Amino acid sequence: MSLSVNIKKNPGDFELDIAFESKDGVLGFLGASGSGKSMTLRCIAGIEKPDEGSIVLDGVTLFDSEKHINLPPQERHVGYLFQNFALFPNMTVRKNILCGLYNEKDIVKKKKISDDMITMLGLQDLEDHYPSQLSGGQQQRAAVARILVNNPNLLLLDEPFSALDSFLREQMQAQLLDVLRIFNKKAILVTHSRDEAYQLCSNLALLDNGHILRIGGTKELFADPESRRGAILTGCKNIVDARKTGENEVEVPAWGVRFITAKPVRDGLKAIGIRAHYFNPKAAANHYPVFFVEEIEEPFAWVITFAFSTQKKNSAPIWWRIPKDRKTDVLPKELGVAPKNILLLYE
Amino acid sequence: MPTLAGVASLEQIFRKQSSFRSCLYALLEMRVTLNMIQTCKSTIENKSLKQRITTMKKPISLLTAAIMAAACLTGCSSAGNPTAATAAIDTAAAAAATTASAAATTVAATTAEPVELIVFAAASMTETLNEIGSMYTAAHPNVTLTFNFDSSGTLKTQIQEGASCDLFISAGQKQMNQMDKTSDAAVNTEGLDLVLQGTRVNLLENKVVLVVPKSNPKNIKCFDDMAAGLNDGSILMAMGNSDVPVGQYTQKILTYYKLDEATLASAGVLSYGTNVKEVTTQVSQGTVDCGVVYYTDALSAGLTNVAEATRDMCGQAIYPAALINTTAHKDQAQAFLNYLKTDEAMTIFKNAGFNAVA
Amino acid sequence: MDWYPLYNSLRIAAISGVIVFFTGIFAAYYVARLPRLIKGVLDVLLTLPLVLPPTVVGFFLILMLGPNHPVGNWFLNVFNIKLVMTWYSGVFAAAVVSFPLMYRTARGAFESFDETLAFSGQTLGLPNTYIFWRIRMPACRQGILAGAVLAFARALGEYGATSMIAGYIPGRTATISTTVYQLWRTDNSDLAFKWVVVNLVISAVVLLAVNMLEKKKPERWSY
Numbered sequence: 001m002s003l004s005v006n007i008k009k010n011p012g013d014f015e016l017d018i019a020f021e022s023k024d025g026v027l028g029f030l031g032a033s034g035s036g037k038s039m040t041l042r043c044i045a046g047i048e049k050p051d052e053g054s055i056v057l058d059g060v061t062l063f064d065s066e067k068h069i070n071l072p073p074q075e076r077h078v079g080y081l082f083q084n085f086a087l088f089p090n091m092t093v094r095k096n097i098l099c100g101l102y103n104e105k106d107i108v109k110k111k112k113i114s115d116d117m118i119t120m121l122g123l124q125d126l127e128d129h130y131p132s133q134l135s136g137g138q139q140q141r142a143a144v145a146r147i148l149v150n151n152p153n154l155l156l157l158d159e160p161f162s163a164l165d166s167f168l169r170e171q172m173q174a175q176l177l178d179v180l181r182i183f184n185k186k187a188i189l190v191t192h193s194r195d196e197a198y199q200l201c202s203n204l205a206l207l208d209n210g211h212i213l214r215i216g217g218t219k220e221l222f223a224d225p226e227s228r229r230g231a232i233l234t235g236c237k238n239i240v241d242a243r244k245t246g247e248n249e250v251e252v253p254a255w256g257v258r259f260i261t262a263k264p265v266r267d268g269l270k271a272i273g274i275r276a277h278y279f280n281p282k283a284a285a286n287h288y289p290v291f292f293v294e295e296i297e298e299p300f301a302w303v304i305t306f307a308f309s310t311q312k313k314n315s316a317p318i319w320w321r322i323p324k325d326r327k328t329d330v331l332p333k334e335l336g337v338a339p340k341n342i343l344l345l346y347e
Numbered sequence: 348m349p350t351l352a353g354v355a356s357l358e359q360i361f362r363k364q365s366s367f368r369s370c371l372y373a374l375l376e377m378r379v380t381l382n383m384i385q386t387c388k389s390t391i392e393n394k395s396l397k398q399r400i401t402t403m404k405k406p407i408s409l410l411t412a413a414i415m416a417a418a419c420l421t422g423c424s425s426a427g428n429p430t431a432a433t434a435a436i437d438t439a440a441a442a443a444a445t446t447a448s449a450a451a452t453t454v455a456a457t458t459a460e461p462v463e464l465i466v467f468a469a470a471s472m473t474e475t476l477n478e479i480g481s482m483y484t485a486a487h488p489n490v491t492l493t494f495n496f497d498s499s500g501t502l503k504t505q506i507q508e509g510a511s512c513d514l515f516i517s518a519g520q521k522q523m524n525q526m527d528k529t530s531d532a533a534v535n536t537e538g539l540d541l542v543l544q545g546t547r548v549n550l551l552e553n554k555v556v557l558v559v560p561k562s563n564p565k566n567i568k569c570f571d572d573m574a575a576g577l578n579d580g581s582i583l584m585a586m587g588n589s590d591v592p593v594g595q596y597t598q599k600i601l602t603y604y605k606l607d608e609a610t611l612a613s614a615g616v617l618s619y620g621t622n623v624k625e626v627t628t629q630v631s632q633g634t635v636d637c638g639v640v641y642y643t644d645a646l647s648a649g650l651t652n653v654a655e656a657t658r659d660m661c662g663q664a665i666y667p668a669a670l671i672n673t674t675a676h677k678d679q680a681q682a683f684l685n686y687l688k689t690d691e692a693m694t695i696f697k698n699a700g701f702n703a704v705a
Numbered sequence: 706m707d708w709y710p711l712y713n714s715l716r717i718a719a720i721s722g723v724i725v726f727f728t729g730i731f732a733a734y735y736v737a738r739l740p741r742l743i744k745g746v747l748d749v750l751l752t753l754p755l756v757l758p759p760t761v762v763g764f765f766l767i768l769m770l771g772p773n774h775p776v777g778n779w780f781l782n783v784f785n786i787k788l789v790m791t792w793y794s795g796v797f798a799a800a801v802v803s804f805p806l807m808y809r810t811a812r813g814a815f816e817s818f819d820e821t822l823a824f825s826g827q828t829l830g831l832p833n834t835y836i837f838w839r840i841r842m843p844a845c846r847q848g849i850l851a852g853a854v855l856a857f858a859r860a861l862g863e864y865g866a867t868s869m870i871a872g873y874i875p876g877r878t879a880t881i882s883t884t885v886y887q888l889w890r891t892d893n894s895d896l897a898f899k900w901v902v903v904n905l906v907i908s909a910v911v912l913l914a915v916n917m918l919e920k921k922k923p924e925r926w927s928y
């Protein structure tokens with residue numbers, strides 16, 4: 001499949017300016033609330049209309065402002081899973097799923113497809129229940145079933161797990177992955193959880209304030225976000241202004257230290273980022289004396305905030321996260337970080 | 348209790364006069380307000396108004412003296428504005444005299460204590476009585492006339508339910524009979540005794556006429572046409588219901604033509620109005636083919652009248668007038684009633700289409 | 706006892722109810738989608754009969770439908786149909802005064818409807834009419850039903866405008882309310898009271914029926 005999106009929309013004082021191309025697999029949209037993720041999905045589905053631009057899916061133009069093409073949602077064959085699942089409350093599960101087969105005229109075929117889907121998603125005993133009688137996970141499975149029987153060309157999933165508790169969430173994430181693989185559906189998944197993005201999405205687009213910061217393979221993006229906003233979105237806790245001092249060296253004025261980096265440093269470096277769990281008392285390079293500020297206990301890890309001895313007085317403390325079983329009673333005198341774990345941020 | 352008119356006129360005084368006079372009138376106003384409060388209190392405390400007034404006679408005479416003094420002052424200093432002065436005195440007197448109303452005894456009209464007369468009259472007399480009323484109050488400035496115009500049936504009900512009324516002029520004998528103890532029990536079914544014996548007179552005569560809309564679509568030219576049309580169901584006629592005086596006369600006309608009202612009603616050829624205005628409106632709007640109203644109604648609504656009912660058809664349409672026996676102003680009310688019979692008043696009535704009773 | 710007023714009142718209220726049901730829903734659905742300025746103006750116009758005294762409404766109706774006025778005149782000349790002083794004039798009056806009740810209640814119901822249900826239906830390929838009648842309306846069922854009942858009750862009890870535009874012609878345009886007034890005015894209070902009781906019984910039956918129809922399903926949050 002190929003999806004090509006290039007749209008602009010200006011509702012009020014928010015500016016949406018999205019342009020990307022996507023091939024197979026699950027594309028993730030990762031961004032903070034209000035960064036335009038849902039609105040982009042709605043534009044692709046046809047529920048909202050961009051001010052200008054074009055959307056082309058598998059060679060079919062869904063929207064083109066210049067050619068005045070704007071297909072209604074019914075004709076786009078784009079499935080949309082809402083955050084609240086949007087099951088029709090006045091219909092049973094079976095009836096809901098049959099709604100997805102509305103355009104299928106053959107009754108026998110209809111029954112077969114819906115029965116198969118119900119079985120596949122484990123909804124066998126729930127067919128005659130109403131949505132209000134289902135649990136969150138069951139509702140989601142019913143909603144997914146309904147979309148899948150509709151056989152869309154593209155699946156849009158709008159924060160599908162945020163309505164579920166964390167235990168259920170992990171289960172459902174695994175299930176969804178299976179389902180997507182079995183049915184070979186291309187999808188765009190909107191999320192604000194980086195764990196979800198990392199787990200489920202082969203490609204990732206980082207959204208900030210209505211435009212895409214970066215788009216690329218998920219692992220590459222996490223390894224090298226290239227921007228401060230991107231680093232924040234991918235969960236980097238320690239971001240600090242820095243400047244290039246050599247081909248593989250950077251200086252952090254606020255910390256009063258210099259680091260050697262594995263990747264070559266380009267001109268125009270603005271900051272560096274170091275993930276909290278990458279600090280290491282046994283690091284061979286980049287180690288400096290530190291003193292500790294505070295210890296915060298998490299269920300399975302310790303977060304210890306510290307500062308380098310040469311750190312400026314008014315600068316923020318640095319976060320270091322270690323699993324509980326690795327913490328020693330006596331805290332180390334020096335901490336370092338491996339050169340390959342230093343994120344070079346250019347924006 | 349002072350009427351809204353009285354309070355408003357106080358305001359007028361306050362604004363029109365100079366500061367010295369304003370002070371004087373302000374004092375009056377204070378006095379009046381105090382009187383009002385005391386009257387209220389006494390009513391609540393169940394003392395009779397008369398009792399209350401007797402005890403206040405002294406302050407009232409003082410008050411009257413003050414008004415006289417003020418009147419003189421006004422008369423002296425605003426020589427170039429006599430009408431304003433008279434009006435000021437008028438209104439001041441009316442406003443200040445609210446509590447004195449019950450204490451009036453034999454007082455000559457012109458110099459007398461102020462009086463408010465409440466007259467209930469049939470709606471068909473609205474314009475004429477208003478005109479005659481202003482003529483009367485111009486000549487008798489101490490009298491304030493308050494009119495209540497409505498259908499005679501409604502008025503009778505109101506009086507029966509205890510509304511204050513000094514003089515009642517009905518558009519038909521039925522309503523007056525229903526309140527007169529000397530009437531037949533068959534008519535005065537509730538055995539009411541509200542008419543002040545000896546005051547009842549037949550004041551006016553009205554004619555019953557057949558009216559048609561401007562275009563006269565059914566080409567009705569006389570009562571015979573009307574009867575024929577009702578009989579064969581080809582026309583729709585508006586008439587007052589049995590509670591409306593002219594409706595009662597219409598019933599008589601139907602009987603004269605040997606038409607059964609109930610049959611006509613179920614045939615759907617009769618449109619009933621609860622007062623004469625409904626009938627005239629339906630005819631002038633053209634939503635019915637003809638209607639039966641008084642000549643005066645037809646005149647004031649600008650309707651074409653095509654025929655006049657004869658005495659054989661429905662008798663005479665007499666407007667009786669009488670004082671109500673709960674009146675507290677018997678003499679003033681009688682004086683006004685007498686005025687209504689004078690040539691001066693009759694001219695106004697005749698212009699509207701009424702006649703004196705032959 | 707002549708039962709025509711009962712038959713007439715019920716007939717008028719039923720017809721008016723049906724008219725107002727569809728026009729009210731139609732208006733509620735489309736007005737919500739208009740740009741703000743037009744929406745505001747239309748909203749005021751469509752709600753006006755609710756706050757105007759019925760006699761004012763009746764006056765305006767005569768001004769339009771009377772035989773001396775544009776619309777009434779045209780109907781009379783072209784179709785030879787009288788628009789006033791007939792039983793169906795009562796339908797005009799009842800429909801106009803009860804329309805705002807249906808309209809506002811339906812508006813409220815539609816505005817509290819979760820639009821994602823409609824969107825989801827669209828992406829599944831369901832036609833818009835299907836979405837309107839099978840998803841939106843059932844979801845707004847309570848509000849729509851309440852509006853319909855209010856409108857029916859208002860139409861049943863209409864007096865002011867009806868009396869002006871339909872008058873009181875026994876056996877033709879008499880309704881329960883105009884009959885009660887006429888009977889009372891012509892010293893027929895006993896019969897008037899009988900009609901009052903009839904009216905009370907009808908209203909009670911209607912409300913009971915509505916309460917029974919509204920079977921509330923147990924609302925449970927997902928667990």
